Amino acid sequence: MNKKNHPNRNQAKVKRYTVKEPAELLPFLLKSISNLSRNAVKSLLTRRQVSVNDRVVTAHNFLLQPGQTVSIGNNRASEETSMVGLAILHEDEDIIVIRKEAGLLSIASSQENELTAYRQLMAHVRTQNPKSRIFVVHRLDRDTSGVMMFAKSKDVQQKLQNSWQDIVRERTYIALVEGVVKKPEGTISSWLKESKTLKMYSSPYPNDGQHAVTHYKVIQASQGFSLLEVHLETGRKNQIRVHMQDIGHPVVGDKKYGAKTKAIGRLGLHARVLAFLHPATGELLRFETDIPRAFLGPLRGAK
Incomplete structure (x- = not known):
């Protein structure tokens, strides 16, 4: 390849079309x-590879006007970098799936007024239609990272929440916990209040409270820590954190539930996999993220 073409390689990948008539x-x-x-072509929209006048658009029925420029290619960087603590993994007409970083609130409580995943995604959908909204389906704790989903209509939100146990096929977390967990795998069942x-x-x-069931498997362990793969059978508030404390191995950094260490400067909990049946199409969608590198630091030298 001729080296002088190198700097323009990304620019060449972007194709632009001028709109001549409304469509x-x-x-x-x-x-x-x-x-x-x-x-x-639909996939280009879903993967956020289409922009109108340099603004990412995913709606199939977005109305174009004469004189606008439609761009296709590596043109989504500007909007992605403006989002703090999250990245969009998938978006269509019904749902948005994101990867949330530790430290970002899913949604603010009535007492809090700060940047949240909800607020950023609401602003994102309104760049295409000022009347658009998003709706909370489930939450991740502020200090938990990983995959989560929002609905783009009240009907989709209700369908997901009412049929959550049937629609969600896999919820896998990675937990870095204190101590060496002796049983290589196990199930924890209790009633949470x-x-x-x-x-x-x-x-x-x-029968006193909400029934909660957590399955775990040890992936790796060292002198003072264990890395667990955790599957949720139920999705109760703080379920993993309580159950890890119950077996004497609290999640690293979780002072609220008995942790004594801050080995990674954050909570050692990551929502790694979310797989579910699409609420509109019935298609099975599965999203998997990498184990955060910080979780592996305390395990160096582990067998």
């Missing part, structure tokens, strides 16, 4: 890009 975005793209199938100080705990009485 919806998907039909315009199908007409403009004759060498791609309908599904391939919330105290007056808003702390969850396992009730000593059967």
Whole structure:
């Protein structure tokens, strides 16, 4: 390859089309890009590879006006970098799936007024339609990282929440916990309740509270820490954190539930996999993220 073409390589990948007459975005793209199938063009929209006047657009029916420029290619960097503590993994007309970093609130409480995943995604969908909204389906604690999903309509939110146990096929977490867990795998079952100080705990009485079931498997262990793969059978508030404390191995950095160490400067909990049936199409979607590098630091030298 000729070296002098190197700096312009990314620019060459971006294709631009000028809109001549009013049209919806998907039909315009199908007409403009004759060498791609309908599904391939839809995929460009889903992967956020299409911009109108340098603003990312994913809606198939976005109305184009004469004089606008439609760009296709590596043109999403500007909006992605403006989002703090999250990245969009998937977006369509019904849902948004993100990877949240530790430290970002999913949604603010009535007492809090700070940047949240919810607020940023609301601003994102309103760049395409000022009336658009997003709706909370489930939450991750502020200090938990990983995959989470939002709905783009009240109907989709209700369908997901009402059928959560049937729609969600896999929820896998990675937990870095204190101490060496002796049993290579196990199941923890208890009835969870919330105290007056808003702390969850396992009730000593059967049928007293919400039933919670957690399955775990040891991936790796060292002198003072264990890395666990955790599968949720139920999704209760702080479930993993309470259950790890119950077996005497609190999550690293989780002072609220008995941890004594701050080995990685954050909570050692990451929502690694979320797999579910799409609420509109029924298609099985699966999103997997990497184990945070920080979780592996305390395990160096482990067998």
